[in-house]
Amino acid sequence: MPSILRPIVSVQREDIDTRAIVHALTDGRTDVGALVTFTGLCRDEAGRLEALELEHYPGMAEAELTRIGEEAIGRFALLGLAIVHRYGRMEPSDQIVLVAATSSHRQAAFDGANFVMDYLKTSAPFWKKEHGRDGTEGGWVAARDADDTARLRWKQD
Amino acid sequence: MTRLVYFAWVRERIGKSEEDLDLPASVETVGDLLAHLRTLGEEYEAALEFPDAIRVAINQEHAERHERIAGAREIGLFPPMTGG
Numbered sequence: 570m571p572s573i574l575r576p577i578v579s580v581q582r583e584d585i586d587t588r589a590i591v592h593a594l595t596d597g598r599t600d601v602g603a604l605v606t607f608t609g610l611c612r613d614e615a616g617r618l619e620a621l622e623l624e625h626y627p628g629m630a631e632a633e634l635t636r637i638g639e640e641a642i643g644r645f646a647l648l649g650l651a652i653v654h655r656y657g658r659m660e661p662s663d664q665i666v667l668v669a670a671t672s673s674h675r676q677a678a679f680d681g682a683n684f685v686m687d688y689l690k691t692s693a694p695f696w697k698k699e700h701g702r703d704g705t706e707g708g709w710v711a712a713r714d715a716d717d718t719a720r721l722r723w724k725q726d
Numbered sequence: 727m728t729r730l731v732y733f734a735w736v737r738e739r740i741g742k743s744e745e746d747l748d749l750p751a752s753v754e755t756v757g758d759l760l761a762h763l764r765t766l767g768e769e770y771e772a773a774l775e776f777p778d779a780i781r782v783a784i785n786q787e788h789a790e791r792h793e794r795i796a797g798a799r800e801i802g803l804f805p806p807m808t809g810g
Contacts, residue, residue, distance in 0.1 A: 609810055623809070624733060624734055625809070626731070626733055626783070626786070626802055626804065628786050629783055629786035629787075629802065632786050632787070633786075633788075654809060654810075665809075665810070666809070666810050686810060689809060689810050690807070690808075690809065690810040691806075691807060692788065692807065693807060693809050693810070694733065694783070694802070694804060694807055694809075695807055695808065695809025695810070696733060696734035696804070696805065696807065696808050696809070697808045697809070698734070709734055709735050709805065709808070710808045711806075711808070712805070712806035712807065712808055
């Protein structure tokens, strides 16, 4: 009986242990031929940014990441998938998000990780607030049209 | 009573992160709810000034304007998401 594969999902304040996630997806797996990991980092916006404050909707954030993950597993026949997203205060160079996907061949793992990021950007309930190095509160980051466009390319007829 | 939860600048403008509201029977859809909230005071008016910029979730799932809110335990209001 094949079991239904569920994504590993974590919404956490702590830093992301990519090595542990990779082990969880690959240890003892002789069928996995490809592993793709994507890590999103906090950047300093050309020196302007002191920190990002990430707010999330507890409960819905986990549920939405799970929904996106399940869709990706089915659509790309992934062998494994993990989505880890942090909340709280992050400074430039800190990790924000990790997506790790495994599959038999590389294309599915690349596409699966890419798909998850495009959907996560526009439908997972997280919001970024900027804090400037000059002590100002830079306000909430606005959603980007480019993220909506990126998501649209996965639309199937 | 319906629990409403607010996030990011919607939370800041309304001035609270959650509240329980008795919604009138005439408030049937998500769109009705947004219109109703705008009548509750100027902080709500400020938060919902541009209704198209507001996203709504019913019981932690994204909901469109025409969707009915009957039976909702929790309704979330928030700006477009900027995670990742």
